[in-house]
Amino acid sequence: MADDPYVTLGVSKGASDDEVRRAFRKLAKELHPDISKGTEERFKQVTSAYEILGDPEKRKAFDRGEINARGEPRHSGYRQYARGARANAGAGAGPNGGFDEFGFSDIFSDFFSSGAARGGARSSNFSARGQDVRYTLEVDFLEAALGATKRVTLPGGGTLDLTVPAGVGDLQVLRLKGKGQRGVGAGESGDALVEVRVRPHPFFRREGEDIMLEVPIGIDEAVLGAKVEVPTISGRVQITVPKGTSSGRVFRLRGKGVKPSGKQEAGDQLVTVRIVLPEKIDDTLAYFFSEWRQKNSYDPGRK
Structure with a gap:
């Protein structure tokens, strides 16, 4: 086995993750034992090299000299990351072998999905987990806050009823087990x-x-106080605005926030009031405040 995984994959030490992945993908397809005869040892070397360079933490550890090309520690202070992934890295590795841990099934599943390798060689001994598939689902604010059932149209034309749990956040990813691409061989x-x-x-x-x-x-509501109706995500409620309420005051409505699925308590709703003057100040209002200002020396804190 080469002592340098960079040499094995034919990439430079400054290669990006995408470049490393492309190099491995190319070599693995050329050298897979189901396709080419007598390439099993070389395939294992390429796979082992990608186990190092395809894992960001292992790659950093190798570059620092903490592990060797087999993923073994060069000194006792380093915790070995590899957990037997190479043991099954050869032909016929099953779904619990090294392929899944490093995303190898994503590389091979499309290549072997036809059930036969290039040149008519059968891949019956090869198993790999099917690829994950990604979708984007837009939901309304209240659907995300309260939960909803949405129908997703799959690329093949089928549909799937998806339960959007209450409290799901923006850009959160929901995982639907087993709803991706079919596995290869015995792969899930x-x-x-x-x-x-x-x-x-x-x-x-x-x-x-x-x-x-x-x-x-x-x-008038700020000065005299009032009962004000406000919306919440679960319906409208009334809050009491006391006399002399200033703009920017916050009222807390306990339990009127989001209650994520599986949690016992909901969040709160925080209502901030803003005093809004009439679009047109009539003579009566202007006269009242003119008289009031002459008789009072109220200073709101300006300096």
Whole structure:
């Protein structure tokens, strides 16, 4: 076995992860024992090299001189990352062998999905997990907060009813076990990975499990106090605005936030009030405040 995985894969030490992957993909397809005769040892070398360079942590450890080309520690202070992945790296490695740990099934499943290798060589001895497939699902803000059932159209034309759990976050990925591409041989099917994208709401905003909301109030409501109806994600409620409420005051509605699936308690809704003046200040209002200002020396804190 070569002492340098970079030499084995034919890449430079500055090669990107994509370059390493492409080099391994090319060599592995050329050297796989189901395709070419007498290449099993060379295939094992290439596979072992990719086990080092295809894993970011192992690659860094090798570059620092902490492990050798077989993934073994060069000194006792380094914890070996490899856990038997190379033991099954040759022809016929099953779904629990080295292929799955390093994503090798993604490389081979499309190549062997026809059930026969190049030149008519059968791949009956080869097993690999099917590829994962990725989808993007857009949901409304309230659907994400409260949960919903959405129908996903698969590339093949089929449909799948997907349960969107309450409290799912924007860009969160839902994993559907076994709903990806079929495995090769005895390999299990891959998973479907659904990335959820939450559409923004006109006035709700989410921070963790809390819902943020701004509500406008009139100057009379701020001065005299009022009962103000506000929306929540579960319906409308009433809050009491006390006399003398300043703009920016926050009212907390406990339990009116998001309750993610599996959690006992919901977050809160935080309502911030903003005083909004009339579009037109009439003579009566202007006269009242003119008289009030002459008789009072109120200073809100300006310097």
